Amino acid sequence: MTNRKKFDVIIVGGSYSGLAAGxxxxxxxxxxxxxxxxxxCNQQTxxxxxxxxxxxxxxxxxxxxGKQQVQxxxxxxxxxxxxxxxxxxxxxxxxxxxxxxxxxxxxxxxxTGIRDLLPDMEGIAACWGISVLHCPFCHGYEVRNEKxxxxxxxxxxxxxxxxxxxxTNDLTLFTDGPSTLTAEQTGKxxxxxxxxxxKEVERLxxxxxxxxxxxxxxxxxxxxxxxxxxxPFEQHCRIPESLGCELTEDGYVKVDSFQETTVNGVFACGxxxxxIRTVANAVAMGTTAGITVSRKMISEGx
Numbered sequence: 001m002t003n004r005k006k007f008d009v010i011i012v013g014g015s016y017s018g019l020a021a022g023x024x025x026x027x028x029x030x031x032x033x034x035x036x037x038x039x040x041c042n043q044q045t046x047x048x049x050x051x052x053x054x055x056x057x058x059x060x061x062x063x064x065x066g067k068q069q070v071q072x073x074x075x076x077x078x079x080x081x082x083x084x085x086x087x088x089x090x091x092x093x094x095x096x097x098x099x100x101x102x103x104x105x106x107x108x109x110x111x112t113g114i115r116d117l118l119p120d121m122e123g124i125a126a127c128w129g130i131s132v133l134h135c136p137f138c139h140g141y142e143v144r145n146e147k148x149x150x151x152x153x154x155x156x157x158x159x160x161x162x163x164x165x166x167x168t169n170d171l172t173l174f175t176d177g178p179s180t181l182t183a184e185q186t187g188k189x190x191x192x193x194x195x196x197x198x199k200e201v202e203r204l205x206x207x208x209x210x211x212x213x214x215x216x217x218x219x220x221x222x223x224x225x226x227x228x229x230x231x232p233f234e235q236h237c238r239i240p241e242s243l244g245c246e247l248t249e250d251g252y253v254k255v256d257s258f259q260e261t262t263v264n265g266v267f268a269c270g271x272x273x274x275x276i277r278t279v280a281n282a283v284a285m286g287t288t289a290g291i292t293v294s295r296k297m298i299s300e301g302x
Contacts, residue, residue, distance in 0.1 A: 004077065006104050007033045009293055010095050012083045012237065013111035014038075016279050017270030017286035019066040021109050024290025026073025030297065033103055034070075035095065037082040045129035049138055051280040062279060086239045092265065093243075106265065107293050110253065111286060112237035113271040119151075119176075119231065123204030130209035132227045138278060140167040143226040148172070149214065151201070151229035154180040161194050164228050169193065172222065174214060176201045197222065235272060250275070259289035267293060 009025055011018045014036025025032045048059050070076055082098040092106040116134075118124050124132055132151075133139045148168045150161045153175040161173045172195040179186070179198050189196060199216040204227075206212055213221040233251065241247065245261040245268070246254040252275070253261055253268040260267050269285035271277050 004031070004033075005102070007031045007077075008105060008297060009033075009107045009109060010035065010093070010103055010105040011109045011111060012095065012239065013113065013270070014067070014078065015063060015111065015113065015270070015282070016066065017282040017289075018109070018111035019063070019070050020283040020286025021111065021267075021269065021290035021293075022070045022076050022286075023066075023073065024287050025294055026070060026076040028290075028294035028298070029075055030294060032076045033079060033105065034076065035079045035081055035083050035097065035103075038080060047142070048279050049141065050278055051283075054279070059279070083237065083239060086243055088243065095239075106297065108243075108266045109259075109289050109293065110237060110240050110261075110266070110268040110272060111270045111282075111289075112235070112239075112268075114233040114252075115236045117232045117234060119229075121201060121203060123206050127204055127206050127209045127211055127227075131206065131211040131225065132204070132229060134228065134230065135277060136164055136167055136228065139226075140164070144168060146170070146225040147223055149174050149222075149224045149227040151176065151227050153177070155185075156230050157181065158185040158189065160228055160230060161189055162192075165192055165194060171195070172197055172224070174199075174201060174222075174227075237272070240266065240268060240272075258292040259285055260292065 008030040009032050011021055011034045014034045018034055022032055022034050045059055047056050049055055054062050083095050084098050085096040087094050093108050094102055094104045096102050144167045147170045150157055150173045152160055157173050165171055174197050177200050201214055202217045203215045205215055211224055213223055215221045240253050243263050243266055245263050248254050253273045255261055255268050255273050259269045267289045269289040270282040
């Protein structure tokens with residue numbers, strides 16, 4: 001880390017989207033600071049998929065190689081720290097970090113992701129990203145045709161059950177209490193041989209994150225190899241909101257097709273802006289943001 005305090009662009013978050021933005025900006029000769037606390041949301045996910053040329057690699061492998069490649073651009077600086085606040089200035093923005101540092105830049109890019117708010121259920125956190133899954137397009141192929149569960153209820157449980165039925169014929173919807181499905185939804189699931197279990201779940205039995213059984217409050221259990229669930233989330237970083245950036249109804253940072261937020265000069269990309277949580281999409285959005293910011297700065301300075 002250099003003693004430099006002023007940059008063209010500060011990127012908050014140094015995972016896939018942040019690295020992609022940093023590469024695009026580095027190639028445009030911009031002075032860039034990437035602030036990252038090294039806590040990616042997929043850190044315990046065994047493998048990443050649906051990313052051409054990187055299919056099956058671990059998330060860490062992809063991120064490590066990405067960082068090595070971005071470090072080749074000498075106008076890009078990395079800082080292992082946590083951004084905690086930002087203020088608007090006459091010439092752009094300032095960012096304050098947990099270590100007490102303050103840095104300034106003309107533009108900001110937030111690639112800070114989201115934090116999943118998992119149910120208070122023993123075992124679910126240990127299995128998250130390993131055998132408790134959020135996306136069949138990321139992980140469905142690896143657990144195809146296995147005994148699979150849906151942890152959900154009502155409209156979400158029904159919709160997720162119908163989607164996951166593409167990957168397995170051995171599917172059970174666990175409602176974790178009384179069902180809130182409509183009669184029509186129940187009938188449709190039964191028509192497709194999707195079982196419905198209304199028992200309350202006590203815990204998930206697993207070995208190193210790999211599911212073995214659902215254990216119910218009545219002491220019974222159900223063997224299952226994978227579970228899909230949709231959990232609520234919150235923004236991992238509240239700084240965009242403090243700057244005035246709008247959120248969507250679903251809680252994502254609102255951006256346009258060029259990844260600019262509702263605040264001029266502030267951009268966002270990756271999981272904090274979309275429900276499409278794939279490495280490939282994060283990289284694409286980061287590249288878009290990096291190129292857009294470069295073009296704006298070139299135009300503004302011409």
